[in-house]
Amino acid sequence: MTDMERGPSDGQPPEGDWARVQASPEFQELRRRLRTFVFPMTAIFLGWYLLYVLVAAYAHDFMAIKLVGNINVGLVFGLLQFVSTFVITALYVRFAGRRLDPLGDKIRNEVEGGSQ
């Protein structure tokens, strides 16, 4: 079977079951874990980025302060945005692998197994 022949609910539990899975403690826990990680993290990186943009736009003199040789605050601040992006990526991958995937896989197996 190619996936073209798959309607949205083919081979899946009837609609009442989705609501039952959604209401289950396991799913509620999965949702809580996802949201308590991604929402605060999004607020952090957007705030950190916005701070950078505001400082770059309005505090030129601060950004021009030299730290080592010709390396100034602006360059370091900019590079720190790269560092924070890489760090948040790594943190999320680790978190998802440990805290989200096992629970998500378990629920998925129950849902898909239950219909066959």
Place this chain on the structure above:
Amino acid sequence: MSNGTVHLAQAVEGINPMLNFSIFGAFVVITLIIVFRASRNTKTASDYYAAGRAFSGPQNGIAISGDYLSAASFLGICGAIAVNGYDGFLYSIGFLVAWLVALLLVAELLRNTGKFTMGDVLAFRMRQRPVRAAAALSTLSVSFFYLLAQMAGGGGLVNLLLGVQGAVGQSVVIAAVGVVMIIYVLIGGMKGTTWVQIIKAALLITGAFAMTMWVLALYGFNLSGLLAEAVNMAGDNGEAMLAPGAKYGVSEMSKLNFLSLGVALVLGTAGLPHVLMRFYTVPTAKEARRSVVWAIVLIGAFYLFTLVLGYGAAALVGSETILAAPGGVNSAAPLLARALGGPVLLGFISAVAFATILAVVAGLTITASASFAHDVYANVIKKGAVEDKNSEVRVARITALVIGALSIVGGILARDQNVAFLVALAFAVAASANLPTILYSLFWKRFNTTGALCSIYGGLIITITLIVFSPAVSGGENAMIKGVDFHWFPLSNPGLVSIPLSFFLGWLGTVLSKEHNEAKYAEMEVRSLTGAGAEKATVH
């Protein structure tokens, strides 16, 4: 100059047009062979739109960076850093941080709930026809703005990199580029297009890496020494190159404009339809996550290279020489390549820049054609009852042909226009019309059809209106239309106003409508978080 004949002149001094043509020609031949081979298994809609969902995370991550790193981000950012110094670097940061939105909030949930397009995600729990029509309109608009900007930029590059001058000569090259792109998309579908992007990304990132190491080696791997030389070359105001403000610090309005641009860049990426569609080419949400991780690493590394290359061009070539060359700011990277490795490296970098345009327009074209065929034709016109599965793919191919033809004509007409604002416009529409709608749809239980229509149409109309009446179109220093001034909106980048307004409209539309499909939301939420019942890879 435009006397109608093709000149093969010395565009950039030391350029060897035949060498550049040969290297670029070799790229086209190799990719066409791969596209033909890849097309053998392209049968179903899933093959055509999503490459049978059979690419691995790393492959898709490389392809995403190939799709995302446009000529503007290579030539444009290098040039902006070489000429304006630090301010050019600000773009890179916005373009990179934006990927965290895709990683944390969009990629995996989208992969689990949709099939081929953004419309699929919205249609999951809303009224199919109106939301698909709205999603398709927004997708087609963003794709077309982006496509036009790429094609129009192509004209300048033809002059700069291949030494072709004159209206006819440049138009012929733009048309040829368009035709090759159409062949990729028609024959190769998503699989062929993906391979083109993978090859291009590998060439672009390797080339940029080699040049970066070369530049750093010249300064004993001392970044501070490189910066000192860049400051020296720039003369009296050289110190200004190292801190922000050279371009955006002039007035209060330009600071606000920069802020607005920064917001649109960081929120636009995860709403770009050609980026969204790439998440469907992998078999699972975990692979979608791996794709984004690979993309973040590659794109981040690439932008670090452009920082060195930009200051390297300022130090080794000098901003006066760059601005005096054909193509102006865009010539920084090619001129640096010539200074480092002579005509051969220049030829290689020129060919890579061309391959970049080709791969990006191919990605945009397949996205736009998928959205029209899948959302508009199959689900709005045929109401989901397409009699023959092949007819949807046939419509997609015809659409690709039409979009390709339009982009060739548009690219030729816009050849000498200043259409740089089109990229900003594409990002602003993506951040205003698409992102709020996607986020509400994935995370907000109460969200409904009216809300989606308000945020998409509202975002689209507000953004386009503000751009039309902005200094980018009339009245500004580099306005598209000269001689008249009908602007009343002070910012060239509307994001600061249009994005919050679109979020607000999405909320307002939702609370004003009683529609609420509890059962469908339960299904969508379970599927989006667990991947239950998600579209599987096709096995051939």
